[in-house]
Amino acid sequence: MVEHSITSLSSAYKGLLASATSPFAYANNTMILTLGGLTIGTNYQVQFWVNDSSDNDLASSTILTSGNMVSLEVNTTDAPGGVGQWVTGTFTAVGATQTVNLTSSPQSAMPLSVLNAFQVRTVPEPTSCGLLGLGAVLIASHRRRRA
Numbered sequence: 001m002v003e004h005s006i007t008s009l010s011s012a013y014k015g016l017l018a019s020a021t022s023p024f025a026y027a028n029n030t031m032i033l034t035l036g037g038l039t040i041g042t043n044y045q046v047q048f049w050v051n052d053s054s055d056n057d058l059a060s061s062t063i064l065t066s067g068n069m070v071s072l073e074v075n076t077t078d079a080p081g082g083v084g085q086w087v088t089g090t091f092t093a094v095g096a097t098q099t100v101n102l103t104s105s106p107q108s109a110m111p112l113s114v115l116n117a118f119q120v121r122t123v124p125e126p127t128s129c130g131l132l133g134l135g136a137v138l139i140a141s142h143r144r145r146r147a
Contacts, residue, residue: 006083038093045089045123046120048115051083
């Protein structure tokens with residue numbers, strides 16, 4: 001595994017990682033994130049980023065749960081300047097909303113979760129991608145015939 005430092009990242013990515021909504025201190029050590037505006041039967045891709053480059057030992061990982069569970073380290077080097085992790089996943093909407101629970105695995109007595117950013121986007125159907133590719137091939141062949 002390659003260890004990264006916050007100083008080796010672009011300024012835009014540093015800005016994203018500095019935007020943490022930490023600390024979260026919630027009842028039962030859980031924050032509930034509700035993704036809304038979903039279309040039933042549509043496939044979605046989600047990404048989550050967690051980072052705490054300060055190494056303040058308030059949380060060692062943020063655990064995301066929504067059907068499946070993944071644990072992301074907020075500082076992979078456990079040293080100042082270290083960076084956290086991100087994850088990408090997919091799901092098919094079974095309702096207009098999808099909930100994601102965020103909890104922490106604290107190194108100290110204070111339960112805190114870290115979430116820097118997340119994004120949700122639709123995943124195109126394979127047939128849509130195929131039609132787009134076919135269209136590109138037809139346009140390219142038409143241009144060759146004209147030349």
